[in-house]
Amino acid sequence: MSFEPKNPMLKWVETRLPITGMLHHALYEYPTPKNLSYWWTFGSLAGFMLVVQLITGIVLSMHYTAHVDLAFDSVEHIMRDVNYGWLLRYMHSNGASMFFIVVYLHIFRGLYYGSYKAPRELLWWLGLVIFLLMMATAFMGYVLPWGQMSFWGATVITNLFGAIPVVGDTIVTWLWGGFSVDNPTLNRFFSLHYLLPFVIVGVVILHIWALHTSGSNNPTGIEIKDKQDSIPFHPYYTVKDLFGLALFLIVFSAFLFYAPNWMGHPDNYIPANPLVTPAHIVPEWYFLPFYAILRAVPDKLGGVMLMFGAIAVLFALPWLDKSRIRSARFRPIYKQLFWIFLIDCVVLTYIGGQPAEEPFILVGRIATGYYFLHILVLLPLVGMFEKPKPLPASISADVLPKKSSDKEASNA
Amino acid sequence: MLKLIKTLSVAALLTVVSIAGAQAAGGGIELKSATWKHEGLFGTYDRAAAQRGLQVYQEVCAGCHSLRHVAFRTLADLGFSEAEIKALAKEATFVGGPDDDGEMFDRPGQPSDKFPSPFANEKAARASNGGAFPPDLSLIVKARGGFENYLYSLLIGYDDAPEGFDLPEGMNYNTFFSGHKIAMPAPLSEDGVEYSDGTPATVDQMAKDVTVFLAWTAEPKLEHRKNMGMKVILFLLLMSGLFYAVKRKIWAELH
Numbered sequence: 001m002s003f004e005p006k007n008p009m010l011k012w013v014e015t016r017l018p019i020t021g022m023l024h025h026a027l028y029e030y031p032t033p034k035n036l037s038y039w040w041t042f043g044s045l046a047g048f049m050l051v052v053q054l055i056t057g058i059v060l061s062m063h064y065t066a067h068v069d070l071a072f073d074s075v076e077h078i079m080r081d082v083n084y085g086w087l088l089r090y091m092h093s094n095g096a097s098m099f100f101i102v103v104y105l106h107i108f109r110g111l112y113y114g115s116y117k118a119p120r121e122l123l124w125w126l127g128l129v130i131f132l133l134m135m136a137t138a139f140m141g142y143v144l145p146w147g148q149m150s151f152w153g154a155t156v157i158t159n160l161f162g163a164i165p166v167v168g169d170t171i172v173t174w175l176w177g178g179f180s181v182d183n184p185t186l187n188r189f190f191s192l193h194y195l196l197p198f199v200i201v202g203v204v205i206l207h208i209w210a211l212h213t214s215g216s217n218n219p220t221g222i223e224i225k226d227k228q229d230s231i232p233f234h235p236y237y238t239v240k241d242l243f244g245l246a247l248f249l250i251v252f253s254a255f256l257f258y259a260p261n262w263m264g265h266p267d268n269y270i271p272a273n274p275l276v277t278p279a280h281i282v283p284e285w286y287f288l289p290f291y292a293i294l295r296a297v298p299d300k301l302g303g304v305m306l307m308f309g310a311i312a313v314l315f316a317l318p319w320l321d322k323s324r325i326r327s328a329r330f331r332p333i334y335k336q337l338f339w340i341f342l343i344d345c346v347v348l349t350y351i352g353g354q355p356a357e358e359p360f361i362l363v364g365r366i367a368t369g370y371y372f373l374h375i376l377v378l379l380p381l382v383g384m385f386e387k388p389k390p391l392p393a394s395i396s397a398d399v400l401p402k403k404s405s406d407k408e409a410s411n412a
Numbered sequence: 413m414l415k416l417i418k419t420l421s422v423a424a425l426l427t428v429v430s431i432a433g434a435q436a437a438g439g440g441i442e443l444k445s446a447t448w449k450h451e452g453l454f455g456t457y458d459r460a461a462a463q464r465g466l467q468v469y470q471e472v473c474a475g476c477h478s479l480r481h482v483a484f485r486t487l488a489d490l491g492f493s494e495a496e497i498k499a500l501a502k503e504a505t506f507v508g509g510p511d512d513d514g515e516m517f518d519r520p521g522q523p524s525d526k527f528p529s530p531f532a533n534e535k536a537a538r539a540s541n542g543g544a545f546p547p548d549l550s551l552i553v554k555a556r557g558g559f560e561n562y563l564y565s566l567l568i569g570y571d572d573a574p575e576g577f578d579l580p581e582g583m584n585y586n587t588f589f590s591g592h593k594i595a596m597p598a599p600l601s602e603d604g605v606e607y608s609d610g611t612p613a614t615v616d617q618m619a620k621d622v623t624v625f626l627a628w629t630a631e632p633k634l635e636h637r638k639n640m641g642m643k644v645i646l647f648l649l650l651m652s653g654l655f656y657a658v659k660r661k662i663w664a665e666l667h
Contacts, residue, residue: 034666073481076481076550076551079633080481080483080486080632080633086633086636086637087637087640090637231666235662236662236666239655239658239659239662240659240663242655242659243652243655243656243659246648246651246652246655247652249648250645250648250649250652253641253644253645253648254641254645256641257637257638257640257641257642257644257645258453258641260637261554266554266555266556266557266559267555269551269554269630270547270551270555279590
């Protein structure tokens with residue numbers, strides 16, 4: 001079990017700090033279910049995107065100036081004068097979107113295969129914490145170019161905290177560092193935008209630690225029972241993930257090189273102007289579902305609570321979902337509900353980008369209602385009444401029979 | 413794998429539809445569109461059009477609009493020679509100094525200078541334009557929904573106000589401007605400039621040319637970007653094939 005390096009140098013280090021052993025254990029030996037599909041690639045893709053954002057971000061910050069009079073121009077300086085500055089900046093701005101795409105797919109994978117259920121509750125929680133930190137980081141990052149959407153997005157979102165009773169206004173002033181979104185706000189957002197990714201790295205390490213403690217879930221949702229069911233992570237999943245990474249990078253490149261502003265908003269190429277409010281203030285696309293939930297309630301405090309509630313209920317998922325079966329493959333009713341829930345989230349995304357007028361308001365309310373209905377009511381009920389399909393005896397029993405019958409067929 | 417691709421493409425389609433829907437919201441009037449040579453996977457800027465567009469900018473728009481992110485030296489990308497760029501820059505005057513006596517002085521522009529602004533500050537610009545502010549044009553093509561087509565439409569969209577339309581003094585009617593009341597008087601008129609390459613200077617021609625020029629000022633690295641993109645994607649396709657083959661081989665040993 002324990003790792004014995006051959007190289008005397010490594011051996012010397014290993015006896016004092018067993019770090020190579022730890023990495024060896026995590027990458028080589030980590031027993032992984034042999035039946036993971038490509039849906040399991042999005043976790044490592046998310047890790048990859050975190051590194052991309054860190055590297056491009058650190059280099060960008062060498063050329064960026066966090067000051068209301070200079071920020072916009074310094075971004076243009078990066079785009080025009082810095083060697084490959086346009087590439088770095090487009091990588092970083094599109095990278096944020098790709099990061100969210102990958103993480104959303106990762107989360108929905110978890111929902112489909114019940115990856116949040118015991119004993120993976122903490123793993124799930126840590127994932128949600130990463131998601132929250134990502135949202136905070138992305139929000140503050142979007143403010144940095146100091147365009148119109150940066151400024152007005154920051155104004156709208158920070159103002160939400162004003163809805164908190166009694167201390168709301170004090171909190172908003174404290175967030176702003178003054179009485180409006182201004183230079184102190186930009187400076188602290190830059191500082192935090194640089195800090196939070198490293199906090200994310202820390203939580204990612206905990207997330208992986210928790211993962212390696214309880215082991216990966218898999219498409220059958222049943223645990224590894226014996227050696228037959230698992231394979232070492234390397235080389236099997238390293239090579240599978242590399243293939244997934246190459247495909248993913250093609251999609252990323254398509255945006256990066258051929259439509260780098262498609263996911264952005266034209267107004268952010270107009271320098272911030274506190275005196276001119278844009279016609280429609282829309283957040284980045286990855287916030288749209290939450291923005292739709294926020295606006296579904298006519299009352300500001302209610303909207304804010306519902307928006308945060310939308311994420312809070314996800315923390316309770318391991319207890320709300322009463323079914324002991326993990327994978328939707330064996331849950332005929334939950335499987336249908338999953339897809340309806342996914343469509344509901346897409347509808348919310350669409351509504352979040354629309355102006356606050358009919359019929360969008362009504363559709364937004366129905367979709368918001370369904371979001372909570374699914375998680376708070378349907379999920380617990382289905383778990384009680386659903387009759388699951390029979391589970392396979394083991395992971396390998398699920399994978400192998402088909403294979404052996406294939407073989408027999410070809411031998412015959 | 414196939415199922416994954418299917419599900420992913422459906423998801424992608426849904427997302428694209430919902431985001432595109434979000435972006436389209438607010439538009440309204442259908443813009444006039446033209447074909448831009450710099451569009452598409454291999455599109456490059458039409459150098460002749462961009463050069464004529466620079467002339468339109470300098471002779472018409474520069475009286476009111478700045479182009480403050482663009483340095484003269486970058487005109488080399490549009491095919492201007494070093495001598496031409498020096499000569500162009502020299503026509504502009506900048507405040508230099510302070511000299512050894514602490515005095516500021518006027519100096520001719522250099523290729524490293526950015527285009528000069530017609531007004532000292534926003535207040536001065538507003539004072540000369542009936543209270544309206546002519547925005548900087550460096551990024552204008554990326555800063556309006558509709559992009560090239562919007563700018564082109566705006567420039568050819570001047571018309572008489574329809575019967576009963578309330579047009580305040582000093583305002584002009586434009587089909588494509590939101591609210592139709594624009595403070596900018598129709599900037600282009602037939603033969604407003606004289607093209608050195610003999611192209612007839614119709615309003616439509618000038619509008620197209622200046623749009624190409626301003627598309628370039630907004631996105632000067634477009635050609636480099638697409639060129640690199642092609643190489644990167646070809647490389648990635650190759651790597652995908654390679655990784656897929658290796659994956660098949662490694663996994664084959666498993667069973």
